[in-house]
Amino acid sequence: MLGLLDAWLPAQRWYPVKGLVVRHVPWMSFALSDRCTLHLLRIVGEGVDLVIQVPLVLTPAGPLPGPAGPGGGGAGGTGARPSGTSRTPVPGLVGFVPSTPGGRGGPDAPLAVHDGATHPDLWAALLGSLERARDPGAVPGGAGALLVDLSGARPVGGEQSNSSVVLPATAGGSILKILRTVAIGPNPDVVVPAALARVGWTGVPRPLGWVEAGWGALDVPSGAPALGPDRTAHLAILSELVTDARDGFELACAYAAQDSSFADLAADLGRTLASMHRALRVALPTGPPLEAGWLLDDLRRRAREACASSLPLGRRADQVEAFLDGVSDRLAREDAPPPVLQAIHGDMHLGQALHALGDGWKVLDFEGEPLRPVAERTRPDLPLRDVAGIVRSLDYAAAVGGARSPRWTTTARTAFVEAYRRAIGEDDGTAGLSDATTEAILRALILDKALYEVVYESRNRPAWEPIPLTAVDRLLGGR
Template sequence: MAEMATSSGTTGTTSHLLSSLDPLLREWLPRQRWFAGKGRPVTGFDPVAVTELLPPGGRLGLYHLLLRVHQPAVPGAPPGPGDCYQLLIGVREALPPRLAPALVGHVTEGPLAGHTVYDALYDPRPAEVLLEALRGQERIGGLRFERDERQEIRPGLVARLLTAEQSNSSVVYGDAFILKLLRRVVPGVNPDLEIPLALAREGCPRVPAPAGWLRAEPDGEPYVLAVLQPYVSGADDGWELALRELAKGEDFVAEAHALGRATAEVHTALARSLPTVTLGRPQLQSLVDGMTERLAAAVRAVPALRPYEQGLQSAYTALASLAAEGRTWTAQRVHGDLHLGQCLRSPSGQWSLIDFEGEPARPLAERRMPQPPVRDVAGMLRSFDYAAHSVSPPALEWAHACRAAYCAGYAEASGRDPRTDPVLLRAYETDKAVYEVVYEARHRPDWLAVPLGAVRRLALPDQEARP
């Protein structure tokens, strides 16, 4: 096993390899759920790093690719270097029927001519290569497979890819571990590893402690590429569980209360393990300015927001006014993208929080900034609203009861009820709803009515007092 190329020294073999894959990847990448540049053609690739994990001369070949993808700039946005994506490409002479969904294409030229290439995470054997490398703490080319030696990783665990739509890819190993492979990667300290490691040091049981991780440093830039954590076997996804209860006409109050407690416990542990800061007037004004800019951009992108712009802006103005009066808030590290789908309930009833990557579309430095904990609370409140709109007619009282129970559970565990800070809560919930409007308008127009309904409510000045 040897690294074939990096961005600082591309070999002829790697150049020919990527040249032969280029037309196939241009067609395949934009169809992937985790590809962020939808709606714009792929115009080319630059290799950041190419690592041969299994030589293609046998029955199975395997390449690890970090590729910078070039696309036309988003209208109105400055041109950038292009997003970097992580791919695990398998090579076979022919694909068995079970791997048909993984097909990338058939190579007609270059060193892999006559072979078929595919997304290797669909194939148990290539996925198991990654786990074996983590067990052995291997260094393969520029890839660094590392682990927590206090956790045993047994050999022979069979891999299976989780096919649920998500912005990354996850592989389960024998119901013992789950490997999250980040698809769109950026250099720097990734909170998806940083925060669980910090919580593990605090002994917080609400987040599975990382058992292993994959890093690389092409051209001296550090990248976190994958995180291995214990798999909560038999767990219910919070979103799916809420929808099932709704479909049966059951309330979700007890679960929402328990989830509020779990969130507060994670926040408390994070405040102990990572630095906190005080947000005074300058910091709050910067926060309000960011919210205002996002609102203005959203109104330009989705004209349906225009009638509510002034009312929504009042949520931010009220926060700026409190800051001007000398009010301060404590900020700390938070989840950053909390919703029901980021929570798991074990068969014993224990809730866990997962996926601390934050909103992938936002810069990494911004995702790592301390925030008021109410940001996570606002995200969860919006998630209850989304769940309520999955049935017809929308279960608005169900959502209201869940929101109240969640805040009560949070207060019980933390001693701080988010509803006692209504101006800050309204500002963050408004910011989240504005983000949702833009997302749904671009990706899921059928869901646009959900955040627009919240926008109508949040634009009313008397909404500060509603949980």
């Protein structure tokens, strides 16, 4: 089975590390039924130690078609394939393995291995293991048995870091997110939406429940390193389905393709983001005042890591350092009290928002950037980091959508930032800062995001690398 997964995993869009030499180490498995198992594997390599979830469904192979080879429906010859079958790909089919003597289907019959995120058996098993949200205000009908109805259920396409299933007939319409990169300990995508729902903020889909795994110290395989004191992990999340809504990035790309102004929608998103930040200050504890030295040290560390990981950025390393020196000088001249850190989204971009006619924007996916350490993702931070994420996403929408005029981006960006600043007022703690200092911090966070994007694109979508690299050059040039 592991050999099968070694060939299949790197081709999956959600696979968190590409272009690196790593190995897959079995860590723990949780059987939901005789067919459905949730496997937690560690991805281990130089500077890498992540946990991923691989849900699998095993069925007797019977007359199922064989795999289509690497990147298609299977493992390209890894494991057994029934003789005489065609090579037509089957969605979600990983490949085939021999059954063990006395196992399912008899000793000679192979087993078909399916990606559980695409298989109804796994969806039903996860929903049957669900822990309902305890806040009656966050769940239609309050806690209790969940009536599972898979009518019309379908996987969501196009996701990058997780796998989701739309369930229009379950809980009045819901979406089941199966987490792929697993955070050990409480997942912020459970904690934050639940906290926002408790304080009555309606801009987030209501959390309906989750699947949480737990284990004791003796359950960890011998020789496995400790991943921290926590012995729980969220593996799946069920949330309210936002109906008749469009993905924010797809919507912006459609506007860009027509060179239609996105300014009004961008301004509305700015107001929504400001409202979310105000609600987070109430829902979750705030942090300490910002220390300029900590911010600059953090930005320099991440910038140097990015420049070391990318040849184009390496050639710009001196300019990046000079840019950050300028930000440091600006902060040193600021007399106003520093802003207070708080809970934020942490990975805000247009694809993390849905726009529904008559209902405005809804914000999704609060787990932060999956490749960053959990402690880094969940610590209090500057709300301006979320603002920077949307600014970068608007740049992507213009490039991917093919906006013909650079004014499309500048108009949308200006509308978004100005609407955010007006709506946030003094609630973000930066009201006392000079405009020049606030702008310097925002530009530094935008550069930080663009550097991260260059590294990501170089490893995952090389054709898109010029999009963030152009932004890096624009920022370093003072534009």
